[in-house]
Amino acid sequence: MEVPPHSTIPPPQASDADLEALRELLAAVGFTEERICERLGLKDIFEFQLKKPKNIEDAKIESALDVLIRLFVVSFGTDEALAERLLPAGSLDLLRRVGLLSKTRCAPAAMLYPVRGIYLASDKGMWGEDKDDPSGADLVFSAMTSHTGEYLSLMPPQPCDAFLELCGGTGVAAILAAHEGSRHAWTCDITERSTRFAEFNARLNRLTNVTALQGDLYEPVAGLTFDRIAAHPPYVPARKPLYLFRDGGADGEEIVRRVIEGVPDFLRPGGRFYLTGLVNERDGLRAEERVRRMLGESHAEFDVTLAFIRTMIPKEFCLLEVLKGRATSDEAETQEQVLQELGIERLIYCWLVVQRHATKREPFTTRRQAGPGIGWREIEWVVETESLWADAAQYQRVLESRLVPVPNVEFWVTERFSDNAWAPVSCTLRAGSPFKVEINGPQWLSDMARMCDGRSTVREILARLVEQRLIESAPPEQDFVRFLRPFATAGLFRLAAADVV
Secondary structure (H helix, E strand, O other): OOOOOOOOOOOOOOOHHHHHHHHHHHHHHOOOHHHHHHHHOOOOHHHHHHHOOOOHHHOOOOOHHHHHHHHHHOOOOOOHHHHHHHOOOOHHHHHHHOOOEOOOOOOEOOEEEEEOOEEEEEOOOOOOOHHHOOOOOOOOOOOOOHHHHHHHHHOOOOOOOEEEEEOOOOOHHHHHHHHOOOOEEEEEEOOHHHHHHHHHHHHHOOOOOEEEEEOOOOHHHOOOOEEEEEEOOOOEOOOOOOOOOOEOOOOOOHHHHHHHHOHHHHEEEEEEEEEEEEEEEEOOEOHHHHHHHHOHHHHHHEEEEEEEEEEEOHHHHHHHHHHOOOOOHHHHHHHHHHHHHOOEEEEEEEEEEEEEOOOOOOOOEEEEEOOOOOOHHHHHHHHHHHHHHHOHHHHHHHHOOEEEEOOOOEEEEEEEEEOOEEEEEEEEEEEOOOOOEEEEEEOOHHHHHHHOOOOOEHHHHHHHHHHOOOOOOOOOHHHHHHHHHHHHHOOOEEEOHHHOO
């Protein structure tokens, strides 16, 4: 399939006076995420794509809020006389001047919606009445999707000094970072259309600390470094590109690889890189191991944390493409063959956090399953906990700290019948939150778990295990800390609150 022409409907643009009038209109109508979701029966705006009400295009329009929801969220036209009657005077003229409404009829030229306290405009794309939608390769896809919700839920809201978003599209992550107090945020995209949408969105939200730049990945910010880098790059495997925002080459990693490879040149010491996208497992290598290889010669300066959201074998992925209407059966069969020839065993849709060390220490590479309710807090906890236990210089502090089990952790003791008696041979600890985890250990692990009562330090627990002859000989203290590490970093035990610095 040939790549279609670029979109022809101009991106929105407005004078400062018209932007102020637009903000006043949205406020007067009550065009907020809370009210829109209440009207549509959604938990949050990111549910709209998957859980929008049936026959929503036929919903009765009774208020100014209903008009704006139909035009800019549902992305359908409406009766102009009705819209003029319900909206404040002059509203349709204003919406046409800024490029959000069609010049010829009462139909949207773009989408407009609130996301976590900011407003974003994007192309309609594959939404609503598709007849006049800009559907070129440079389509600026809506940020009002479950995938964007997953992307944003990975990012901590704490401000930083310098924030960079790659493959920015609407500029949603950079604009949110600036809105939440970061000193300055940059958003970069290869298309002029996305850059202009991001500029409009920054201005609409009165943010002067956002810079939108056009260029290939890091190219527009060459020479700069950042505390935080975020990317939600194109990742859908596609032999022939159709949409720049979506298609990631034959294996889906064409852009993902280049984004990760650039991290060492642009991430500051102590900084973190966040990516939501697809990483493959192939040639016997797990996804997180392949990410470490992508970091190149300086990989030992970085920690890699991967939390997988969904995993698919090539056949499953290709079947989904057919079910979504994005491929015919023949195209899916060809795509599956390509993925198999590339040696791809699984496609991992995941959250990825890469942390650059602030001081010299051993790197860690870890993997978790991102279940329901998991977000940035849980991911940050993994990174912080793994960082503590990876640093040998912190072992003395760990020895003086107290361990407590996490709520609802369980253990089982396995006993074996031998020599006419039952004897314990192993112990298994398991927890369901914040991550599902199960680890096997020696039979005395159950005794140790009972000793982790929040009153005894790690050093005292080791002494009691030796004193009660539950372990045969006293190991070096640092070896005992290393033994405890996988149990603590998996979330089975934690340091008592008073011992956390």
